[in-house]
Amino acid sequence: MNVLEEYTEKIKKITELTSKAMARSLNLEENCFLNQFGERGPLQARFNYYSLCQRPDRVLGLKPHADGSGYTIIYQDELGLQVLKDDKWLTVPNLSQALLVLMGDQMEIMTNGIFKSPVHRVLSNAEKDRISVAVFYTPEGGREIGPEDGLVSEEKPQIFKKVKGYADIHFEYYQRGMRALHIAQV
Ligand SMILES: O=C(O)CCC(=O)C(=O)O
Numbered sequence: 001m002n003v004l005e006e007y008t009e010k011i012k013k014i015t016e017l018t019s020k021a022m023a024r025s026l027n028l029e030e031n032c033f034l035n036q037f038g039e040r041g042p043l044q045a046r047f048n049y050y051s052l053c054q055r056p057d058r059v060l061g062l063k064p065h066a067d068g069s070g071y072t073i074i075y076q077d078e079l080g081l082q083v084l085k086d087d088k089w090l091t092v093p094n095l096s097q098a099l100l101v102l103m104g105d106q107m108e109i110m111t112n113g114i115f116k117s118p119v120h121r122v123l124s125n126a127e128k129d130r131i132s133v134a135v136f137y138t139p140e141g142g143r144e145i146g147p148e149d150g151l152v153s154e155e156k157p158q159i160f161k162k163v164k165g166y167a168d169i170h171f172e173y174y175q176r177g178m179r180a181l182h183i184a185q186v
């Protein structure tokens with residue numbers, strides 16, 4: 001087995017554990033998110049190399065965006081990733097050997113807005129280059145996904161509709177530098 005196959009198999013196991021843990025944390029049946037992703041929910045890896053940049057004050061490594069995945073599992077070898085929270089950019093710590101689980105738009109939809117898909121960006125750096133491996137875990141293309149029934153009630157009205165093919169819609173908006181989540185709003 002080559003390294004990429006091995007990494008993918010391990011990440012697949014992590015998606016199973018993580019999806020179940022997230023369901024339990026919301027008092028939902030533990031397979032509910034896995035059922036929405038489907039058995040063949042794709043895992044797509046993106047390898048990012050951020051070379052040295054002489055003007056980190058003027059150039060970003062990666063422009064602000066939110067992921068269209070269900071969620072994304074990121075390995076990073078240096079600091080640089082930032083998430084937007086309350087209008088402030090926070091640098092994600094880089095713990096040795098740690099993987100980062102970043103919510104994508106489709107988990108925000110499935111949790112009816114409880115788990116937020118953050119806008120994030122990557123800074124550039126004049127001293128250290130940086131590598132990251134982002135694995136996007138996305139529901140099967142043909143499937144309709146939507147808020148879990150258990151997360152909708154009179155006090156917590158449904159804020160997202162059921163959607164199909166969200167990843168493709170997201171990509172069109174992404175290319176224009178825009179967010180797509182509003183298309184799923186009720
Ligand atoms: O390089 C990183 O840490 C994040 C990459 C990322 O956000 C992406 O590929 O969508």
Ligand SMILES: [Fe+2]
Nearest residue numbers: 065066067120
């Ligand atoms: Fe991203």
